[in-house]
Amino acid sequence: MKDKAQFVPTAGGNEISSFQTKWSAPSNIALVKYWGKKELQIPCNPSVSFTLDQCRTTTSVRFERLIDKQDRFSLAIQYDGKSTPSFKPKVKTLIERILPYAPYLNEYHLQIDTVNSFPHSSGIASSASAMAALAAAIMDLEKQIYPSLTAEDQIKKCSFLARLGSGSAARSVEGPLVLWGEHAVTPVSSDLFGVRWTKAADVFTTYRDTILLVDKGQKEVSSTVGHDLMHNHPFAETRFAQAKAHYQALLTILEKGDMDRFSDLVEREALSLHAMMLTSSPSYILMHPNTIQIIKQVRTFRKTSGLHLTFTLDAGANVHLLYPAHEAEKIDQFIASDLRKYCQDNELIYDRVGTGLKKV
Numbered sequence: 001m002k003d004k005a006q007f008v009p010t011a012g013g014n015e016i017s018s019f020q021t022k023w024s025a026p027s028n029i030a031l032v033k034y035w036g037k038k039e040l041q042i043p044c045n046p047s048v049s050f051t052l053d054q055c056r057t058t059t060s061v062r063f064e065r066l067i068d069k070q071d072r073f074s075l076a077i078q079y080d081g082k083s084t085p086s087f088k089p090k091v092k093t094l095i096e097r098i099l100p101y102a103p104y105l106n107e108y109h110l111q112i113d114t115v116n117s118f119p120h121s122s123g124i125a126s127s128a129s130a131m132a133a134l135a136a137a138i139m140d141l142e143k144q145i146y147p148s149l150t151a152e153d154q155i156k157k158c159s160f161l162a163r164l165g166s167g168s169a170a171r172s173v174e175g176p177l178v179l180w181g182e183h184a185v186t187p188v189s190s191d192l193f194g195v196r197w198t199k200a201a202d203v204f205t206t207y208r209d210t211i212l213l214v215d216k217g218q219k220e221v222s223s224t225v226g227h228d229l230m231h232n233h234p235f236a237e238t239r240f241a242q243a244k245a246h247y248q249a250l251l252t253i254l255e256k257g258d259m260d261r262f263s264d265l266v267e268r269e270a271l272s273l274h275a276m277m278l279t280s281s282p283s284y285i286l287m288h289p290n291t292i293q294i295i296k297q298v299r300t301f302r303k304t305s306g307l308h309l310t311f312t313l314d315a316g317a318n319v320h321l322l323y324p325a326h327e328a329e330k331i332d333q334f335i336a337s338d339l340r341k342y343c344q345d346n347e348l349i350y351d352r353v354g355t356g357l358k359k360v
């Protein structure tokens with residue numbers, strides 16, 4: 001069943017007065033990008049991502065049933081042990097969107113404690129991992145209320161709830177690769193939630209992702225604004241068609257273990273995402289001169305070394321370097337000697353493909 005009605009729980013269930021749980025969720029990097037959405041993070045095109053391993057958000061939630069049964073949930077949030085009221089509006093919005101599918105939340109006070117494994121100001125968006133970790137904690141409460149919930153349905157709904165907070169969060173629940181957005185070639189895929197994809201050749205499930213932190217600051221234009229600019233974008237329909245074609249082509253490449261075609265397709269995807277920014281109205285540029293320097297050097301290195309170093313970008317200046325584990329030694333040397341200098345404060349993050357949520 002692909003309809004969202006499947007996520008509305010039936011009445012009844014156990015009465016849980018107090019429950020505490022802790023989950024860690026990874027970030028992810030899209031290989032085929034989601035850019036442009038309809039209401040509440042329904043994507044305009046399907047996407048495919050690598051789940052990451054080291055870049056994570058860990059969130060503990062204490063649910064306390066409200067004594068005076070009010071008809072509204074309440075919240076308190078700490079980041080890294082310190083009260084952070086500035087996070088409240090985003091979390092409140094997420095919970096309000098979730099309420100039709102988790103009405104029991106209105107009976108609780110939520111004490112949320114969250115922390116990222118990557119530096120707060122690293123230019124790495126934490127919304128995907130943060131939303132997925134919170135959704136996982138909520139689904140754990142749901143499991144206490146409705147013990148017959150299957151593990152499979154718990155995961156699926158977790159992705160569905162995370163998507164309501166941030167689209168790419170739908171892909172931060174499982175690994176190593178996740179599909180999100182309907183496409184005829186993958187009948188299991190859905191616009192409502194991400195699904196794990198296990199058909200990739202082994203070489204891709206051990207890929208590295210070294211993230212070059214070209215700019216650790218806040219992006220000039222948020223993803224929310226960027227998605228919006230795809231409405232009335234002169235190339236929108238062509239871009240959505242391209243992404244659909246790339247999705248199908250990439251799955252074949254991944255199944256075959258074809259690393260050359262992987263580089264070609266993944267890099268064109270990244271540049272196509274940024275081409276949308278360059279040609280929107282108003283137009284904007286998130287790449288920095290150092291982003292371009294890295295891209296050029298990666299391409300030269302790939303040609304001269306024969307190794308499969310590949311770049312991709314998210315909606316920012318930082319560069320994700322993807323490469324197979326068995327080539328890591330030589331590529332890591334090249335990164336240290338030739339690319340690290342382009343990073344702000346020489347900072348980079350070594351990550352790899354991972355498996356998704358973990359209960360802590």
Ligand code: PMV
Nearest residue numbers: 030033034167168223314315
């Ligand atoms: O989930 P959002 O709203 O942060 O958008 C993510 C957009 C990209 O990172 C650029 C692409 C993607 O598919 O993750």
